[in-house]
Amino acid sequence: MKKKAAAGILAITLVLAGLTGCGNNETAVDSQQAAESVSAAETGQTEGTEQVQESEKTQGTEQTEDGEEDLLDKVKAAGVLKIGTEGTYAPYTFHDDSNELTGFDVEVAEKIAEKLGVEAEFVETKWDSIIAGLDAGRFDIIVNQVSISEERLEKYDFSVPYTYTHGALIVKGNDEEITGFDKIAGKKAAQSLTSNWAELAEENGAEIVSTDGFNQSVELVLAGRADLTLNDDLTYYDYVNQKPDADLKIAALSEETSDSAVMIRKGNPKFVEAVNKALEELSAEGVLSEISERYFGADVTKK
Numbered sequence: 001m002k003k004k005a006a007a008g009i010l011a012i013t014l015v016l017a018g019l020t021g022c023g024n025n026e027t028a029v030d031s032q033q034a035a036e037s038v039s040a041a042e043t044g045q046t047e048g049t050e051q052v053q054e055s056e057k058t059q060g061t062e063q064t065e066d067g068e069e070d071l072l073d074k075v076k077a078a079g080v081l082k083i084g085t086e087g088t089y090a091p092y093t094f095h096d097d098s099n100e101l102t103g104f105d106v107e108v109a110e111k112i113a114e115k116l117g118v119e120a121e122f123v124e125t126k127w128d129s130i131i132a133g134l135d136a137g138r139f140d141i142i143v144n145q146v147s148i149s150e151e152r153l154e155k156y157d158f159s160v161p162y163t164y165t166h167g168a169l170i171v172k173g174n175d176e177e178i179t180g181f182d183k184i185a186g187k188k189a190a191q192s193l194t195s196n197w198a199e200l201a202e203e204n205g206a207e208i209v210s211t212d213g214f215n216q217s218v219e220l221v222l223a224g225r226a227d228l229t230l231n232d233d234l235t236y237y238d239y240v241n242q243k244p245d246a247d248l249k250i251a252a253l254s255e256e257t258s259d260s261a262v263m264i265r266k267g268n269p270k271f272v273e274a275v276n277k278a279l280e281e282l283s284a285e286g287v288l289s290e291i292s293e294r295y296f297g298a299d300v301t302k303k
Helices: 033-058 070-076 104-116 127-136 151-153 196-201 214-222 233-242 271-282 287-296
Strands: 080-085 119-124 143-147 157-158 163-172 190-192 207-210 229-232 248-265
Touching: 033 104, 033 157, 070 143, 070 229, 070 271, 080 127, 104 119, 104 143, 104 271, 104 287, 127 207, 127 248, 143 163, 143 190, 151 157, 157 214, 157 229, 163 233, 190 196, 190 214, 190 287, 196 207, 214 229, 229 233, 233 287, 248 271, 271 287
Parallel strands: 080 119, 080 143, 190 207
Antiparallel strands: 143 248, 157 248, 163 229, 163 248
16 A cells, blocks of 8 residues: 555635625605615615525535535535546556556545445546645545545545555565664665655655656666665555566565545535545445455455
């Protein structure tokens, strides 16, 4: 599982326009009192019209603190849930032999959309720009093994976790020097710059060699241009299943799990609640476990 700093969609921002008042009464009146009476009547009519129009605009929607409509209402109105994902990160999100987008995360996202009663529309985006895409509104959510972190929680909301994995320290098969996370100081770690794994490598004193993703990272390790790469254990197992002759091994596993969840822009509490409900139902129905078993041979959806 790639723990991304994780790490765009065109902004879907609904701006509530102000209402304009009715036109002036241009009828000439002889009496000033009659004119004032007509003006008062028009003012009352205008205010009543505005109240009715404003009521019609907000009826059936939930407003956030800044006056904007909750994302759930927008998604249901559009009938589409736009999902940011890489499409190049097997087994989570990738293209199969027929070039169809598939993967563990893709199937989970499709099931969430189904529970919300809308269609899933995927927006494939490179990891290093995927969070910026969420900020820009190019998509509604990110489903791409984004791990929950305190730093991210300051800016974004997350669903309940749907994946739990261990961190893996991956080296060449003949490396006997790097035996644990405490042995990587001064070593070259091949990592995506914005991933949690890059942060962990730096925290342990490694020098980061920038890559576009896991496949490139392990290629650099195999070529001797990097000493190691950090990623989740399930990504490693999937890689060696596809390439059993790869001269790689796991030197160490982290004791703690990393929790991945759906990443959502802040300010949409009703939407977050709906996604959480969808995931909880999918878990209770055994759907998440079934998807996990097909891709990993194990249930990674429960802690």
